[in-house]
Amino acid sequence: MTDVANAIVLLLNFVIVPGVAYGSQLALGALGVTLVFGILRFANFAHGDVMAFGTMVVLLTTWWFQGMGVGIAPLPTALIALPFGIAAAAAFNLTADRLVFRFYRRRKSPPVILLIASIGVMFALQGIVRLIIGPNDQRLADGARFIIKASEFKAATGLKEGLAIKLSQGLTVAVTAIAVAALFLFLQRSRAGKAMRAYSDNEDLALLSGVNPDRVVLYAWLIAATLAAVAGTMYGIDKSFKPFTYFQLLLPTFSSAILGGIGHPVGAVVGAFIVALSETGVTYAYKKFLRYLLPESWEPGGLVQLLSTDYKLAISFVILVVVLLVRPTGIFRGRVLS
Amino acid sequence: MTARFRTPLLFVVMAALLAAVGFGQSWVVSLSILNLCLISAIMALGLNMQWGYAGLLNVGVMGFAALGGLAGVLVSQAPVGEAWAAGGGGLGIALAVVVGTALLIVLLRRFVPKGALRTSATAALLIAGFFIARIFFDPAVEAIERIDSATTGYIGGAGLPIILSWMVGGVLAAGAAWLIGKVALGLRTDYFAIATLGIAEIVITVIKNEDWLGRGVKNVTGLDRPVPYEIDLQQSPWFLDLVHWLGVDPIAGSSIFVKLCYAVLFALVLIAVVWLAERALNSPWGRMMRAIRDNEDAAAAMGKDVTRRHMQIFVLGAAVMGIAGAMLTTLDGQFTPGSYQPLRFTFLVWVMVIVGGSGNNWGAVFGGFLVWFVWVEAEPAGFWLMDAITAGLPEDNALRAHLLDSAAYMRLIVMGLILLVVMRFSPRGIIPERRGR
Numbered sequence: 001m002t003d004v005a006n007a008i009v010l011l012l013n014f015v016i017v018p019g020v021a022y023g024s025q026l027a028l029g030a031l032g033v034t035l036v037f038g039i040l041r042f043a044n045f046a047h048g049d050v051m052a053f054g055t056m057v058v059l060l061t062t063w064w065f066q067g068m069g070v071g072i073a074p075l076p077t078a079l080i081a082l083p084f085g086i087a088a089a090a091a092f093n094l095t096a097d098r099l100v101f102r103f104y105r106r107r108k109s110p111p112v113i114l115l116i117a118s119i120g121v122m123f124a125l126q127g128i129v130r131l132i133i134g135p136n137d138q139r140l141a142d143g144a145r146f147i148i149k150a151s152e153f154k155a156a157t158g159l160k161e162g163l164a165i166k167l168s169q170g171l172t173v174a175v176t177a178i179a180v181a182a183l184f185l186f187l188q189r190s191r192a193g194k195a196m197r198a199y200s201d202n203e204d205l206a207l208l209s210g211v212n213p214d215r216v217v218l219y220a221w222l223i224a225a226t227l228a229a230v231a232g233t234m235y236g237i238d239k240s241f242k243p244f245t246y247f248q249l250l251l252p253t254f255s256s257a258i259l260g261g262i263g264h265p266v267g268a269v270v271g272a273f274i275v276a277l278s279e280t281g282v283t284y285a286y287k288k289f290l291r292y293l294l295p296e297s298w299e300p301g302g303l304v305q306l307l308s309t310d311y312k313l314a315i316s317f318v319i320l321v322v323v324l325l326v327r328p329t330g331i332f333r334g335r336v337l338s
Numbered sequence: 339m340t341a342r343f344r345t346p347l348l349f350v351v352m353a354a355l356l357a358a359v360g361f362g363q364s365w366v367v368s369l370s371i372l373n374l375c376l377i378s379a380i381m382a383l384g385l386n387m388q389w390g391y392a393g394l395l396n397v398g399v400m401g402f403a404a405l406g407g408l409a410g411v412l413v414s415q416a417p418v419g420e421a422w423a424a425g426g427g428g429l430g431i432a433l434a435v436v437v438g439t440a441l442l443i444v445l446l447r448r449f450v451p452k453g454a455l456r457t458s459a460t461a462a463l464l465i466a467g468f469f470i471a472r473i474f475f476d477p478a479v480e481a482i483e484r485i486d487s488a489t490t491g492y493i494g495g496a497g498l499p500i501i502l503s504w505m506v507g508g509v510l511a512a513g514a515a516w517l518i519g520k521v522a523l524g525l526r527t528d529y530f531a532i533a534t535l536g537i538a539e540i541v542i543t544v545i546k547n548e549d550w551l552g553r554g555v556k557n558v559t560g561l562d563r564p565v566p567y568e569i570d571l572q573q574s575p576w577f578l579d580l581v582h583w584l585g586v587d588p589i590a591g592s593s594i595f596v597k598l599c600y601a602v603l604f605a606l607v608l609i610a611v612v613w614l615a616e617r618a619l620n621s622p623w624g625r626m627m628r629a630i631r632d633n634e635d636a637a638a639a640m641g642k643d644v645t646r647r648h649m650q651i652f653v654l655g656a657a658v659m660g661i662a663g664a665m666l667t668t669l670d671g672q673f674t675p676g677s678y679q680p681l682r683f684t685f686l687v688w689v690m691v692i693v694g695g696s697g698n699n700w701g702a703v704f705g706g707f708l709v710w711f712v713w714v715e716a717e718p719a720g721f722w723l724m725d726a727i728t729a730g731l732p733e734d735n736a737l738r739a740h741l742l743d744s745a746a747y748m749r750l751i752v753m754g755l756i757l758l759v760v761m762r763f764s765p766r767g768i769i770p771e772r773r774g775r
Contacts, residue, residue, distance in 0.1 A: 043528040100758055112395060112527050116692065117761055119685055124754025126681065130747040247680075251539060254532045302476070310547045317536035324525055324533070 002159065007292035009161040013150075015280045021169035021238055023276030024176035028231030029249060030256035030268035031183065032224035038200035038263035039220035040105065042114035043254065046096070046122040047228060052246035053125055054089035054229025055236045056133050058082055059140055066142070074144035074167070076237050085233055089225035096121050097221050105217070122247075129243050140236035141168055168238040179230055180269060183223065187265065192219055200263055252279070252316040259323045261330030270331060275316050283309040345700050345769055352707050359715070366590070369597035371714050373669055376604035377662050379706030382690040383611050384658030386702035389691060390771070391619065392651040393631040395527050398518075398534030400683035401541035402656045404675065405514055406507030406663025408545055411552045411673045413503035414562040415495035421482040422493060425550065428478025429493075432471045439467030482550040492553045500562040503664045504607065511660025514541070515653045523648050538684060545675045552673060559672040565599035568592040600669055607665065608703070611658060615699045627651060628697070681750070686713060689753050693760045695767025704769055712756065713749055720748025 029051060036044045061081035071077045100121055104114050147170045150162025187193035192215070198206040199216045207213060232246060239245075256275045260267025285305035294300075307314065323330060356375075360368035381403065388394040443463050450456045483491045522533040546554050571577045571592040581591040618624050630637040630644055638644050667673050686709065694705020724745040728738040760767065 043532065100762075103762060112393075113761070113765075115395070115528055115531065116688070117758065119688060120754045120757035120761065122754070123681070123685060123689070123757060124751050127747045127750025127752075127754060130750065131741075131744045134744055135747075244679075248539070251532070251536050255536075258529065258532070308547065310543055311540075313536065313543060314540045317533075317540055320536060321521055321533060324529055325521070328525075328529075 003292040005157075006159050006161045007289050009153075009157075009159055009163050010289050010292070013161065013163045015277070015284050017163075017165055017169060019277040019280035020273070021166075021172045022280065023273035024172045025231050025235045025238065026249075026252055026256050026276050027269040027272035028176055028179060028227045028234070029253040030260070030272045031180070031265055032227040032231070033253055034257040034260070034262055034265060034268040035196075035220050035227075036224050037257065039196060039216055040101070040114070042111040042118065044224075045115065045118045045250065046125055047224070047253065048247045048250040049122050049125040049129065049243075050089050050092060050225060050228040051232030051235070051249065052129050052241075052243045053092055054085040054225065055140070055232035055241050055246070056085075056129050056243075057088035058085035058229065058233045059133065059138055059236070059241055061085070062140065062142075071143070073142075075171070076141050076143045076168070078140050078142075078233055078237055079171075082230065082233055085229040086226045089229040090222050092125070093221040093225040094218070097217065126243065126247065133243070135243055138236075138241045140233070140241050141238075143167065166238070168234075172234040172238055175230060175234055179227065183227075183265065186223075192216075196220065248313070251313060251320075252276075255316040255320040255323075259319055259330055261332035264330065264332045267330055267332035275319055278319060279312050279315050282306045282315050283312055345704075348704055348769065349707075352704065352711070355711060366593050366597065369594060369601060371711060373597060373600050373604060374666075374714075375707040375710045376601065376608050377665050377669065378687070378690060378710040379703040380604075380608055380611055380665070381659055381662040381687050382694065382702040382706035383608075383615055383699060384655045384662065385687050385691050386655075386694075386696060386699060387615065387651055387658065388655035389688075390697035390702065391624065391627040391631065392648060393527070394523075394648060394652055394655075395531040396534045396652070396655070397531045397680075397684055397688075398536075398538035398541075399659055399687045400678050400680050401534075401538030402511040402515065402659035403663030403666065403683050404538075404541055404545055404678045405511045406504075406660035406665075407667035407673050407678075408552050409507035409510050409660070409664045410500055410503040410561055410667035411558045412495045413498050413506050414500035415558060416497045418485065418490045418492065418494035420485050421490065421550075424485060425478035425480075425482035426493070428474045428481070429550075432475035432478065435467060435471040435474065439463055439471070442467075479548075479550045487549075487556075490553075491556070492550050492558075499564065500668050501564040501603075503668065504661050507664030507667075508657040508661040511663065512653045512657035515656030516649070519649045519652045523652060524645055535680070535684075538680065542675060542678050545678075552675070555676050557672060557674045557676075561667065561671050561673065563671065564603060564668060565596050568596055571595060604665060604669075607661065611661075612699055612703060619699060686753065689757045691767075692757060693767060695769040695771060697771030698767070698769050701767050701769035701771070705767065708768075709753070709756070712752065716749035716752045717746050720745040720752075723748065 029047065032050075033044060033047050036042070036047070058078050058081045061084040062077045065071065065077050065081060070080070072080055100117050101114060104117060144167050146164060147167050148163060148165045150164040153163045154160070185193075187197055195206065195211045196216050196219055198209065199211055199213065203213075206216075232241075235246075235249070252275050253272075256271035257268050258271070259274060260269070260271030283305065285303035287300055287302070287304045290298075290300055290304060356368050356372055359371060381399065384402075385396065385399055388396045443460055446459055446463065447456060450459065482493060485491060518534070518537050522530055522537070525533060545552055548554060549556065552558060568589075572588050577592065577595070578588060581588045584591070586594075619627075626637070626642055627647065629640075630642060630647055634644050687706075690705035690709040691702050692705070693709055694703070695701025721742065724741045728735070728741055731738040764770075
């Protein structure tokens with residue numbers, strides 16, 4: 001029996017816990033992408049770099065706080081710097097909308113034009129982020145490292161395998177839960193949220209009912225920026241901050257949104273967890289796990305790793321393609337515009 | 339100014355810009371910019387076929403360029419006999435298993451009707467094929483990578499002249515495009531964009547990690563050259579006579595001579611591609627492509643097979659990108675998978691096409707020239723700007739040092755702004771598509 005428990009703990013420690021933390025970060029990103037898509041009807045290629053921009057401001061503010069000796073130990077200082085990042089990301093999104101996207105929206109340009117315009121915004125934003133903070137890896141985490149240490153867990157349970165939960169992972173899940181709950185409450189209960197849903201569902205009908213389109217678009221950009229800054233910061237605390245990594249997050253983020261059904265908030269969250277758990281699950285080497293479960297003579301020779309961790313990106317891509325081919329509307333039947 | 343004189347005039351201006359760099363900075367710099375301008379123009383022509391003629395939003399240019407680059411290694415490097423002896427058999431069997439699995443799946447899908455049985459059988463075959471192939475593949479790769487891993491550790495190439503790799507690169511990229519097109523064409527435009535973005539990343543990941551194929555991030559350097567080496571030139575009597583007669587320093591002269599040789603080769607390829615592209619665009623085939631782009635439903639109603647035409651143009655465009663990628667590796671003399679960045683190899687090419695004028699071949703060529711020129715010259719310009727802005731600060735000021743250090747990133751901002759400004763104020767590009775014939 002202890003073997004089974006050991007195997008489960010092993011899986012929890014290396015696949016489930018990191019997967020859930022990563023999934024929470026993706027969920028925040030995918031929610032932003034899906035909202036912008038639902039309201040503005042285009043895939044925003046600059047979203048990953050808005051994450052990087054928000055996180056960069058959080059990082060700078062964190063350094064400033066640390067310099068002044070302000071902190072909320074054992075929690076990371078970045079948490080109190082987060083509002084600054086959100087404000088910066090929101091300011092950026094609104095500026096970009098005012099200078100770039102609004103023009104095409106008013107002219108009712110096809111979504112492709114907005115997509116290409118977002119590539120222009122992405123270019124400029126990558127330049128801005130690198131100009132200010134450079135292209136290198138930066139650490140964002142400080143304060144306590146673990147909620148549960150592997151050694152403590154082993155001592156408490158007497159198992160051979162330890163379960164470690166990093167503070168950053170616990171925080172990520174908690175912050176995501178709060179953000180997602182707040183977003184759903186907003187969308188379901190508030191007047192503005194209802195207007196957004198109506199606008200996303202049927203633009204003409206919503207306009208006819210007196211929904212103010214500029215207001216709806218404004219909220220969409222603000223919420224997307226907030227989610228992006230939170231997602232980026234959580235990812236940065238959990239791993240590290242590197243501008244290029246944030247650009248690369250675009251693919252799993254889009255996969256999650258499309259898998260869940262684009263324009264569909266619940267779908268984005270579900271999709272994000274599926275993508276994240278597949279990534280950690282497929283790239284995990286199951287040798288030790290199987291050793292606990294199988295009789296000794298069946299012990300596998302290799303690592304029993306389906307794909308090396310370098311191919312993480314390929315997994316979100318495969319999921320994306322399979323979904324697009326098998327069920328283009330996604331799990332929750334998002335909109336299929338052409 | 340009439341449109342007839344506009345295009346030649348623009349190219350004259352471009353030539354003047356390059357000449358200005360030649361007189362102002364140096365001719366070596368000017369010629370290296372020119373060489374990359376020529377390659378960029380070919381890459382932009384490839385994307386212009388896909389986006390400009392047919393409206394395919396391919397955000398995976400990088401992947402095709404990298405496959406072309408890989409061809410440079412696979413064609414020109416000497417084969418590593420030991421590696422083939424150690425792992426060639428295993429690789430062969432693994433390849434046979436993959437091909438066999440693919441054939442079985444094709445047969446299955448032809449004869450079994452659509453339904454749960456077909457889907458599950460396809461999945462089972464895929465999984466079985468994957469594991470069986472890996473039984474042979476993994477030990478072979480390990481054996482290959484163990485052989486002298488500091489200098490080789492890969493299977494090497496065919497040992498042929500590298501100029502052949504331009505063709506092979508095109509074919510390789512076209513083959514990949516065919517496979518990708520089978521899966522991704524027919525998706526809506528924005529999903530297609532995301533899918534191609536992902537494919538390009540995967541191609542790069544594979545090239546980076548499969549060390550047995552092209553040494554991965556360990557890079558292959560010292561590739562074969564289609565033009566003479568500077569050292570040899572400096573020792574050959576006819577060249578010394580030539581530089582003496584011209585009154586040029588032999589070392590600078592040899593460098594310029596080599597760059598000119600490359601420029602001539604690249605220009606020949608560019609001329610050939612432009613000529614073919616212009617012929618194609620102005621033929622009934624070109625009109626059909628534009629008709630499909632402008633209204634798929636109407637074209638389909640007229641009996642045009644939209645999916646097959648999309649596949650055709652996707653493969654053709656990818657082949658051109660592959661050729662350009664192989665040329666780039668040839669020029670660099672090395673293959674460095676780590677240097678493939680989406681910004682430089684995908685999005686920059688997009689800026690070239692949009693700024694130049696999508697749908698117009700001369701526009702794409704001009705965009706390739708202009709955007710590459712700005713991309714290179716934005717760095718010194720950004721440095722100069724930062725220097726001017728911070729001139730009031732003391733030399734050792736941290737902010738000044740930081741801004742001067744990161745001045746190179748100005749080029750990203752400049753590119754973004756150029757793209758946005760052109761899209762807004764001249765949405766059809768500098769040399770717009772000709773219409774109404």
